[in-house]
Amino acid sequence: MKKNLASTELFRNSKGFILPYFMLIMVLTLMVISSSVTVYINHIEVSKLEIEQMKLQTLIQMAHAELLDNLQQSESSESGQKIFDYPYGQVTAAYSFINSDTIDVQFYVISDKGGKRELRMYIKKIEEK
Numbered sequence: 001m002k003k004n005l006a007s008t009e010l011f012r013n014s015k016g017f018i019l020p021y022f023m024l025i026m027v028l029t030l031m032v033i034s035s036s037v038t039v040y041i042n043h044i045e046v047s048k049l050e051i052e053q054m055k056l057q058t059l060i061q062m063a064h065a066e067l068l069d070n071l072q073q074s075e076s077s078e079s080g081q082k083i084f085d086y087p088y089g090q091v092t093a094a095y096s097f098i099n100s101d102t103i104d105v106q107f108y109v110i111s112d113k114g115g116k117r118e119l120r121m122y123i124k125k126i127e128e129k
Contacts, residue, residue, distance in 0.1 A: 052115045055088055059109050060119055063091035067105065088112045101125045
């Protein structure tokens with residue numbers, strides 16, 4: 001007579017020994033699926049925040065370039081404030097001249113999704129020849 005392996009006897013046993021194995025496998029499977037869903041949800045949230053951060057940084061760069069163009073065209077040396085409206089946000093730039101070639105600029109940025117950022121820069125004024 002052939003001897004059966006011990007592991008196959010466990011699964012053939014009619015005393016209900018297979019249920020704990022089945023439950024263990026199901027619990028592990030549900031834990032893996034649950035953690036994967038949680039990681040996926042967190043990844044989506046981080047992606048949204050990164051997109052918002054890129055929008056804010058882009059708004060600052062656009063306002064920076066437009067402010068420099070406006071200041072070079074006006075040739076004024078008075079402090080002031082300019083508001084720039086863009087499709088996905090608004091930038092307020094408060095500037096003051098420290099000396100003839102350095103400008104202190106404070107940017108206040110609000111995106112269309114409600115993200116806010118504040119940035120201060122010291123800009124060297126470019127003299128065109």
